[in-house]
Amino acid sequence: MTTTQTRPDQREIGDRVESVLPVLRDHARQVDADASFPTAPLKALRDSGLMGLLVPVAHGGLGGGLDDLVRVAAELSGECLSTGMIWAMHCQQVAALVGHGSPELQADLLPRLAAGEVYVASVTSEKVKGGHLLSAHAPLRREDGKVHLDRDAPIVTGGSDADGFLITMKDSESAQPAEVSLVYADREQLTVRHAEGFSWDPMGMRGTHSGPLHLSGTVAESAIVGGAGGFRDVALRTFVPVGHIAWASCWLGAARGALRAVLELVRSPAGRKQFNLESDLLRARLARVRLDLDTTAALIAQVVRDTSLAPDPEAPDVQLRLNGLKVHAAERSFAVVDTLVEVAGLRHGYLRDAPLPLERLFRDLRSSSLNYANDRLLGANGALVLVDRGVGLAL
Known part of the structure; x- marks a missing residue:
């Protein structure tokens, strides 16, 4: 982008x-x-x-x-x-x-x-394929210059409240699963049905309402984003890098908010009575937390540069950093809050009714490794490492 x-x-x-x-x-x-x-x-x-x-x-x-x-x-x-x-x-x-x-x-x-x-909500998951982004199975059907879609989606973040949707579809009934089109539809152009009996009660990220929907309707051909079957290019140049940057920034911001809250506590007059600010253990934990935040922020900045300036978005080193950003931000942001729970202790870090939001953030950030699974990205990066024999780093 x-x-x-x-x-x-x-x-x-x-x-x-x-x-x-x-x-x-x-x-x-x-x-x-x-x-x-x-x-x-x-x-x-x-x-x-x-x-x-x-x-x-x-x-x-x-x-x-x-x-x-x-x-x-x-x-x-x-x-x-x-x-x-x-x-x-x-x-x-x-x-x-x-x-x-x-x-x-x-x-x-x-x-x-x-x-x-x-x-606008994103509709990319499908029961047949799970979260595999660059394939689709539900086909578009064209008639009289219009595009008809009928789509089940097991997970649509915020879909119940969305005013519009970007939906991945197989470009036609005869197309291969990799021939994917990205289609925009206003809510008023669709019939939106919720799954019967579904109840949203997750461990964390409880406000996102990432539930199943069934979408069907008709839009103009001009509603296809990136052209017929052109989603791969949209994904590589914009959708994936912006998504990973956005996710990582959210997780980093949440972890930084947790550190801000803990620092305010330990620096307060009451906190100085409870916490030994001369403790080597306390200082080492805070130093590690700050290092995790700084390294994540630096990696985000580099991936932003890659996304804006790299001539080839599929270059192995660019893809390694992009996938690595998601994994690193997910792991280290959660680790930051986990460490801060140890710093704050039972009363301030673990109880649900504590003034500090650590317990909520711990649950929220536990989802980060599952949000397009880290294991899948690490597997892809392992293959890319073998290809990138020159070990191209952002130096």
């Missing part, structure tokens, strides 16, 4: 973020307790203009880039990881639409995204 437009006003974006953080902070505990979709936080994000962060200024958006996405996702997730993830995944969809949407689709949709009218 590359941008050549004028850089947005960082102070303006910062002010917009500051305006929504109190709403996320005030609702985070209740969203988790009730496993409820963060309706009020999402409304605040709609009203703030941040739903259009990546929409070009020419279409009414803020004209932001990947570095803006990283900073905003981290700040939002420091208050509520469920809300941060919902927003970041929406931005992943927006990036695909901005980079690969047809002129007709962009003219209609991008101004609505900029105005906060459309929250």
Whole structure:
């Protein structure tokens, strides 16, 4: 994903973020307790203009880039990881639409995204294939210049509340599973059915409502993003890198928020009575936590550069860093909170009603390794290491 437009006003974006953080902070505990979709936080994000962060200024958006996405996702997730993830995944969809949407689709949709009218959910999972991104089995059917889709999806984050969907489909009944098209549909163009008897009650990320849906409807041919059968290019150039950067930024922001909370506790007058700030063990744990945060932030920055500047998105070293970012951020962000639970102790770190959000973040971040499984990415990277004989590093 590359941008050549004028850089947005960082102070303006910062002010917009500051305006929504109190709403996320005030609702985070209740969203988790009730496993409820963060309706009020999402409304605040709609009203703030941040739903259009990546929409070009020419279409009414803020004209932001990947570095803006990283900073905003981290700040939002420091208050509520469920809300941060919902927003970041929406931005992943927006990036695909901005980079690969047809002129007709962009003219209609991008101004609505900029105005906060459309929250877009991603539909890529399928019962037959699981989470394998670059294949699809449910086919598109074309008739009279229209495209008909009928699709089951076992997991759609925020799908119950989405205003629109980006959906992967096999391009036709005769197409191979690898001939995948990415299709945009407004909710009003679809019949959306929820699975009977489904109850969303997960360990963590309880506000994301990642449940099953059945979608069917008809859209124009111009709603295909990246052209018929063109999803592979969309995925390699935009969808996957923006997704991994967005996820990693959310996890990093949540872990940083946990460290901020613990530092505030141990530095407080009450905390100085409870915690020995001269302890070598305490200092070593805090140093390790900070190192994990800094290395994750540095890897995010490098992958942003790769995504924006690398001439070949399929180069082994680029793919190794991209996949490695997801794995590293998932593992180390969870490890940070695990260590901080040890630092804070039973009273402040483990109890559900503790003022610090460590217990909630521990549960939330436990999902990060499962969000497109780390084992799958490590297997792919192992094969890439064998190909990249020169061991090309970002030096």
